[in-house]
Amino acid sequence: MSSSPTPSAPFLLQTHALSGGPADHAVIQRLSFTWSAGLHWVCGDEGCGKTSLLRLLSGDLQALGGSVHMPPGGVFWADLKGPEHDQTTVQACWEQWRTRYPQWNSALLQELAEALDMERHRHKPLYTLSTGSRRKVMLIAGLASGATVTLLDQPFVSLDQHSVKTIKAFLREAAEVADRAWIVADYEAPDDLPLTSVLNLSAPT
Template sequence: MAEAWMLQVQGLRFAYPECAVLQGVSFTSPAGLVLVRGDESSGKTTLLRLLAGELTPQAGHIALQGGAARAGGQVFWADPRAGQGDAVAAQAWLDGLLAQYPQWDAAALAAHIDGFALQEHLAKPFYALSTGSKRKVLMAGALASGAALTLIDEPVGGLDKPSIAYLTEALAQVAAQPGRVVVVAHYEALPGVPWGTVVDLPG
């Protein structure tokens, strides 16, 4: 019996005015971890934005959980290049996620704050955080959200070795959660992470 799919992407195409980025991207994934792998400018972030509904595909189809609408706290996407409300404190931003995600896991958030050594940074506004600390806050929120489709872009940017080691452990734990697909965009596979599906984007 084939494993039930949770995320299905068929014939996805998207082009910016100056260049085509994605041409006929297709993949199917059950619950677990998906690695979107590619070089710089291969369209990794664009694919995440399409999955999040932030961009509209020019062709193709995206389905989550057999066609359920991507709404109601089902999708988590926080672009690490965006401001996230630069003057908002990290703790306040995390607190605001509770009302957005019905499957929010407070115990998981506490574990991620500890694992990423974030406690001393939570009172700081986003503009005062380093690149690595900001990414860790966003990933702590993403992993704790319980969202059926969780999207994480370039996870190790600015991270130190202990934080990368913790991220590997955290992703392995999320991989075992039923009813959840976590899509990670990165230029290579992170060692020790049990990727269920790997999507290679041409350069």
């Protein structure tokens, strides 16, 4: 794993000797890393621990060792892939998240819902949506949450090219915000976004 970068903006989130992952396969081993404000990428091969790391950072997955120092202002993480969410409507999902994040931006949510062609799906249950539309529900919520740290897992999978361009345009602007961090996990780091740091979980230690 690569080493921690020197923070270029106020400290937001940090791990110290973090270990964790699925109970039968701890894929993260003693990771120490610091994320400051900006746009960050976590990349690596299949099974290297990208999603597990995001879950550890959010508190959705319990660490086996080490610690995660959370920032004030909240960490956004969402996973709607499970069947337990199938009957929930898009609007209900957004309403649930709105109550959790004090800096929630309803105007931005509306703008994104229109830009990503999700306005017409607001009152549909998730099981009626395509894989791409279901992913958009999470993406729109994350971008509108106002959380200090927003965690996005493979945000471009199953999206049409217009939607990918829309999300990337948002991330380019978000990268310039001085008091928020965006941590994105995907197989490879893009060369068309202004990245503050890249953490390659498949890199040799």
